[in-house]
Amino acid sequence: MSARRAERTAELVHAELARLLRTEVKDPRVGVVSITHVRMSGDLRHATVHIAPLGGRGDSEEMLAGLNSALGFLRREVGRALRLKHAPALHFRVDDGVDEAVRMTELLTRMERERGHRDEEPS
Numbered sequence: 635m636s637a638r639r640a641e642r643t644a645e646l647v648h649a650e651l652a653r654l655l656r657t658e659v660k661d662p663r664v665g666v667v668s669i670t671h672v673r674m675s676g677d678l679r680h681a682t683v684h685i686a687p688l689g690g691r692g693d694s695e696e697m698l699a700g701l702n703s704a705l706g707f708l709r710r711e712v713g714r715a716l717r718l719k720h721a722p723a724l725h726f727r728v729d730d731g732v733d734e735a736v737r738m739t740e741l742l743t744r745m746e747r748e749r750g751h752r753d754e755e756p757s
Contacts, residue, residue: 647672650715665688667686668688684729686731708724709721709723712724
């Protein structure tokens with residue numbers, strides 16, 4: 635398969651999963667989830683879905699348990715919506731990059747504030 639086709643399919647899987655998670659999945663363990671990235675295998679039979687609790691809050695293990703309990707439903711609906719010959723197996727992974735980015739932003743903000751206080755002190 636072409637890499638471009640895998641990218642296009644990943645974008646479509648991303649959009650459909652986002653819709654399903656927003657409107658169809660009612661499991662309270664899932665909560666509000668952000669899909670940060672979807673990567674398809676070359677044969678389009680596997681999709682690795684990187685997720686993060688929206689706002690970086692929530693229990694990742696509980697969220698994964700909720701998503702895994704809805705796995706069959708999500709796979710079937712994605713396959714049906716995209717009219718794929720084989721619905722891709724979905725593999726959910728927690729994206730730790732979001733938490734790391736928030737931590738780095740907080741650190742930079744604190745450093746900038748400290749620098750501002752030092753500049754304001756009389757010599």
